[in-house]
Amino acid sequence: MNALRRHRALERIWSSRPGWRGKLTTVNNNDIGLMFLIAATAFFVIGGILAMLIRAQLATPRSVFMGPDTYNQVFTMHGTIMMFLFAIPLFEGLTIYLLPKMLGTRDLAFPRLSAFGFWCYVFGGSLLIFALLAGIAPDSGWFLYPPLSSTLGSPGINPDFWLLGITFVEISAISAAVEIVVTVLLYRAPGMSLDKLPIFAWYMLIVAVMILTAFPPLILGSILLELERAFGMPFFQTESGGDSLLWQHLFWLFGHPEVYIIFLPAAGVVSTILPVMARTKLLGYGWIVAAAAFLGVLSFGLWVHHMYTTGIPHMGLAFFSAASTLVALPTGIQIFAWIGTIWKGRPEMHLPMLWIVAFFATFVIGGLTGVMVAMVPFDWQTHDTYFIVAHLHYVLIGGFVFPMLAALYYWLPHFTGRKRYFKLGETAFWLIVVGFHGTFLLLHWAGLLGMRRRINSIEASSGWEFVNLVASIGGFVMAIGFTLVLIDVTVNATVAVRGRRNPWGAGTLEWAIPAPSPSYNFASIPEVRSRYPLHDDSDLPLRIARGEGYLGTPPDSGLRQSLVVEVASGRPNHLVILPANSALPVVMALATGCFFVGMLIKTYWLVPLSALGVAALAVWWAWSLGSRADHGLQDVGRGLALPLACHAAEPTGWWGSLFLLLADGVLFGSLLFGYAFLWTVAPNWPPPSYLQPGLLGPASALGGALLTLGGSRVADQALRRGRRPWLGFALGFAGLAAIGAAASTVLAGTTYDAHAYDATLWVLAGYVLLHAAIAGLMLGFLALRVRAGYISARRIGEVRVARLWSDYAVAVALVGLGAVWLPGVLE
């Protein structure tokens, strides 16, 4: 088989259907990645237009361009769109597109999940844009502090769009994170051990774990605030035992790591591009990985630095101040390692390098003002002024947008297979950089002069008029620059001349495939021996196309084949069959959307109905995987034979569940934190009375826990020995039912809207009930799968997945119900 015929055969297997239906049903990382990038760019344009409206309003004193009502929606939506609908989806899209190519694999671990995430993102984002156009957009600031955002301050529907729309969008962040972690750990070219990972993959692994641990507090906060707004459960209302500070803690527990979640992908891009531009290797690879990981951990310890002015005791502030300055250490290490890399190499000044230099100059200023505001007394003056506005734009535009523009121009030849001709990009560079500093440099000064953020007009005699006029002009210059970039990319993608492959002489695998990328990425999967496989072997692209790697023979079955490797060593482990194009993701995203819309327009019958729909679709989704017969070893080429992934003891679904449960566990932990916070800090505690546990509830919970643990193990053992598992399933169901009954006694013993205590108990018991139901659903699914012949002693993976979930349900039942009953016992 020659290279062209191999290409055609693989394209038939991996490509999406033609036309618009293809876009709806595609699960291929090339399509999904591009769709993410295009959608994120569209949201960036909308957010940018809002920014221009803000600068138009503030250009002159006493402007009557917008009233406060409109202005509040505009700045709230500007922040919300840029953070949630632009920054995170943009790097997700870049990662979904590039990661499999860098790792030397054909697609991500869960192709349908990335499609589902994309549709959740687009639908959730559309809800917010609809609200903006209809004039009922969120208007209480992008961090949505209650009571302003609760029924007291905003009786209308505005904050509901934020709470529900953003939570909907966050499904895509969580699913992309699970996807990225499992892909980096398991889906790599054979021989790519962890110490040979491309540096970008290391960064994204860290970012993905951070997403899984940082987003749950915000998701929990959004759920609690929506419950308060919809049903009057008073989590944030002081008079009923709630506390608005709880929201601030949950929000910034998310919000600070979020800053690093946005910065680290950019740092990964810099670490990838910089050595190529400097014609050398990255200095201190191991140190950079360690610094990034340390940054990730540390970023969870400084959320309080957004809350210096809330009256937290000064020694507490001293701790967080120290942590906030300490976070500059790993950043400093990375910056000096990058400069050292340039120092030892022979740097060439191409456009991507120009953007990286702009990144250095801008980000260092943003970092230094960041250290300034980490000083408590300084922050007491500058908090909530334009000093902060300027600081955060230096960090986010300098530290994220500039590196992303470097990424754009670095990988553009890879995306389009063409070379730039007109010098539009260089002109755009100067317009954006000069415009940016023109906008924000002087705004630091306006902040020091006392200009508060979020005011809708400035006074004629305030002394801020000149600064604001300059800032507005700078802002419009920057906007023209971004428009030029868009034109440049469009021209490049459509009419520019073909360029050669790998114009920069890079060493990573994404340059070893044709550009633009074929749908299958690699015609055959190469064996990797170093961090820069293309530098080891300049003929590698040819060998890959000739099918000299693994899986070089397209199967007649038409199945999408890829390889799974062992986590640390990168030794090939299994042959995996990935799912093909399907409408299931978009349909499931629609059903999920009905859930959120039902909540939004208070049509509550739609909510349980769509939840059932999502569950049914999930069962359908999982049913289509697996095999009904045992298979022998499969030939994967190069003389190697591997078992199929359905024979893996720990299938990819198990790994995915493990990391999803990590996020779920953080959500549960945040809930317990909220409970303890209200108990110890909130005014108007204790509640009128604590729930007395009695005997029946705890006995039922304990008994249920033992039955569930025992049942799932009995079933597991029986299946491994080829015996009937029904006794185990029956025990498991009985146990889960008993746990459900125990949780129900909590609901029966309290009134959900009486006090924050009762409301919290409802959420805890509801959480336990939900997980007992999920475990029950999985057990039922497993029973059906056994009957249908999908499980055998050698195909045991699904049993492991179900056991993981039922063990988790038991754990949260014991801890959660224990926490529920604890105050009553202590009393």
Add this chain to the structure above:
Amino acid sequence: MWWVLLSGSAAIFLLVITLLLFAFRRDASDTPAAEARHERVWIWGLGFGFSIMVLAGLTVYGVLMGERLLPRPGPDVVTVRAEGAQWVWRFSYADAPGRATEHILHIPAGRPVDVEITSTDVIHSFWVPRLAGKLDAIPGHVNVLRIEAEMPGDYAGVSAEFSGVGYTGHRFIVRAHNEADWGAFLRGEVR
């Protein structure tokens, strides 16, 4: 404090940019032997050594400065209460029970004043830039801010936490009186 931070930052910024510019000189040193030396200089020397030195010094300085601003008990401390609401500030006075003012907070000049800050609806923030930093007014909580006006006169104050459509105009005035006027205010002779 500002000048210390600004000059320090400017120095660090110039250092980084100078290193960056010098990095573009044309003599590369990309050999395995040089690699270890580069790691020593860049990662250990500059990355660890330089960063830790600057940050540790700065943190200690910040904490000490912060301690100096804390309210300490004293014999002549005056206590007043500030209640934020959409969009008005209401003030009351421990030394004159029953006395309440809106928009204007009266204090004696030259004496430390503890302002007990709270809110009756959403979150606000009490900020008189010339007298002290800001402190939030949070429903259900009372935060205490120490202020002191050296000279009699009017000091402009604003709410510094976004609170809805009336936020921009949510202002107040702190009026510092001399000894005699303060006495007159407490007796109810000044409105």
